[in-house]
Amino acid sequence: MLNLLLYILIPLVLGYYTRRAIIRRKGMPYFKDVKQYFPGISATGILLIVFFPVAKVAGKAVEHPIVFLLVAVGLFIYYIVQTGFSVLAAKFFKLKYDQGMILILGATASSQAISLAIAATMFGGMTVFAISFKPILQVLYIMSFIYGMGPKIKKFLG
Numbered sequence: 513m514l515n516l517l518l519y520i521l522i523p524l525v526l527g528y529y530t531r532r533a534i535i536r537r538k539g540m541p542y543f544k545d546v547k548q549y550f551p552g553i554s555a556t557g558i559l560l561i562v563f564f565p566v567a568k569v570a571g572k573a574v575e576h577p578i579v580f581l582l583v584a585v586g587l588f589i590y591y592i593v594q595t596g597f598s599v600l601a602a603k604f605f606k607l608k609y610d611q612g613m614i615l616i617l618g619a620t621a622s623s624q625a626i627s628l629a630i631a632a633t634m635f636g637g638m639t640v641f642a643i644s645f646k647p648i649l650q651v652l653y654i655m656s657f658i659y660g661m662g663p664k665i666k667k668f669l670g
Contacts, residue, residue: 523557584649591620591653602669609666616665617654 535543598619602612 587646587649588653591650595620595657599665599668607669609669612665612669613658613662617658620650620654620657 531543534546595616598616599612602615607615
């Protein structure tokens with residue numbers, strides 16, 4: 513429960529109040545100007561969240577490589593199902609290709625930090641280490657999806 517508080521709730525509350533303070537002190541134009549740097553800062557935070565749990569259990573990973581194979585298979589199945597639902601939702605809502613791909617890729621690529629925090633809180637150890645490879649698997653899947661299925665999705669969505 514402490515990890516949930518540290519990794520999710522505290523950053524969420526701090527981010528909310530930081531945004532309000534920046535807008536109040538410097539104004540909305542300034543906030544929109546510095547907003548472009550937030551994804552990089554967030555990515556650095558996620559890398560740090562991944563690094564420390566991975567470093568903690570790295571020895572176990574060498575002893576149990578099957579865990580990663582099982583996680584990879586599970587994640588790919590999850591991505592395929594999630595992508596399928598996203599494609600159907602894009603078709604249902606009559607989204608064109610550009611908007612549909614935003615929905616599809618956004619759904620597939622979301623929740624990394626939350627996944628790590630929940631895994632750390634509930635399961636710990638090897639689970640966190642295995643999930644830390646999710647970004648690598650995501651990139652492989654998304655790139656394969658865009659280049660392999662992109663033209664077919666474009667035709668399907670219209």
